[in-house]
Amino acid sequence: MKLIIDAMGGDNAPGAIVAGAVRGCREQGVFPVFVGDAEKIKAFVPKGFDCRVVHTDDVIEMEDPPMSIIREHRESSMGKGLALLKTEGDAFLSAGSTGALVTGASSRVVFGKTRGIRRAMIASVLPLSNPVLLADSGANLSVDAEELVQFARMGSVYMQKIFGIASPRVALVNNGAEPTKGPEIYREAYALLEDCPDINFVGNAESRDIPLGFCDVAVCDGFVGNVILKLCEGFGKFMGASLKEIFAANPLTKLGGLLTKNKFKDFRARLSSARYGGAPVLGIPKPVIKAHGDSDENAVAAAVGQAKFFFESGICGAIGEFAAKDREENI
Numbered sequence: 456m457k458l459i460i461d462a463m464g465g466d467n468a469p470g471a472i473v474a475g476a477v478r479g480c481r482e483q484g485v486f487p488v489f490v491g492d493a494e495k496i497k498a499f500v501p502k503g504f505d506c507r508v509v510h511t512d513d514v515i516e517m518e519d520p521p522m523s524i525i526r527e528h529r530e531s532s533m534g535k536g537l538a539l540l541k542t543e544g545d546a547f548l549s550a551g552s553t554g555a556l557v558t559g560a561s562s563r564v565v566f567g568k569t570r571g572i573r574r575a576m577i578a579s580v581l582p583l584s585n586p587v588l589l590a591d592s593g594a595n596l597s598v599d600a601e602e603l604v605q606f607a608r609m610g611s612v613y614m615q616k617i618f619g620i621a622s623p624r625v626a627l628v629n630n631g632a633e634p635t636k637g638p639e640i641y642r643e644a645y646a647l648l649e650d651c652p653d654i655n656f657v658g659n660a661e662s663r664d665i666p667l668g669f670c671d672v673a674v675c676d677g678f679v680g681n682v683i684l685k686l687c688e689g690f691g692k693f694m695g696a697s698l699k700e701i702f703a704a705n706p707l708t709k710l711g712g713l714l715t716k717n718k719f720k721d722f723r724a725r726l727s728s729a730r731y732g733g734a735p736v737l738g739i740p741k742p743v744i745k746a747h748g749d750s751d752e753n754a755v756a757a758a759v760g761q762a763k764f765f766f767e768s769g770i771c772g773a774i775g776e777f778a779a780k781d782r783e784e785n786i
């Protein structure tokens with residue numbers, strides 16, 4: 456497998472990106488193609504490590520508008536990397552700008568969506584006891600009802616292929632359980648999802664239901680999804696810091712902390728946003744993984760593993776199959 460890596464995207468690039476990718480590629484047996492400033496990249500590549508480096512001077516910064524990947528920054532490390540994915544790569548990984556990544560991956564000028572998919576989306580697995588896929592978690596701030604249904608289908612395919620859930624429970628994130636709750640688009644999507652025989656729709660989910668195992672796929676627009684995602688990440692850090700403070704309160708609690716040290720470490724790891732390494736962009740013909748902007752070496756190594764699993768799972772092909780079926784039915 457050949458993995459194209461945007462070595463210049465993210466807060467800790469290129470050091471953590473290259474180091475994490477080297478480790479992950481060694482562990483997974485993946486061949487990496489690093490895209491970015493060749494001199495800076497090679498400074499972090501171990502001697503004798505088998506890889507390819509494609510040079511470019513340009514980088515998309517976080518403050519650059521998403522459309523800049525089509526206009527000013529097509530030769531950036533992200534833009535050039537997506538172009539390589541189109542011609543020779545098996546998967547792509549970046550910790551750079553989310554908006555630019557989704558725009559570039561969706562645009563025919565740079566890469567292009569799966570035929571029949573209206574909007575590509577970011578699908579983040581929430582770090583809970585039972586994994587929940589948040590679809591969309593930040594790509595599309597405004598959507599229509601039919602696009603929410605496509606998000607549900609893509610999310611279902613992902614949970615079937617990656618987590619082996621035969622019939623993933625799909626819920627629509629809303630401010631109440633009743634079908635009449637929420638904006639008109641969500642009410643319309645509720646009615647459409649009820650009539651989808653290929654989706655195991657379980658109704659509306661209030662945000663408090665999501666961590667409690669109500670569903671396997673939580674469907675929403677990217678604005679709502681990103682708020683939920685960031686809240687979960689922040690709450691995970693809060694819980695970890697609070698428990699650490701409790702255990703350090705006095706000698707007795709310190710003893711309790713020592714006795715439960717391994718369990719506490721497992722709990723903190725379970726809540727970490729680095730647990731899955733990154734979020735897949737679904738609706739693209741080849742695997743694209745968006746790593747967190749502040750990814751460290753461990754998170755990048757995990758993202759490499761996720762990219763390989765994504766590639767081998769056949770998710771992109773399965774999404775293409777249902778999109779083709781939808782096209783035929785609508786002709």
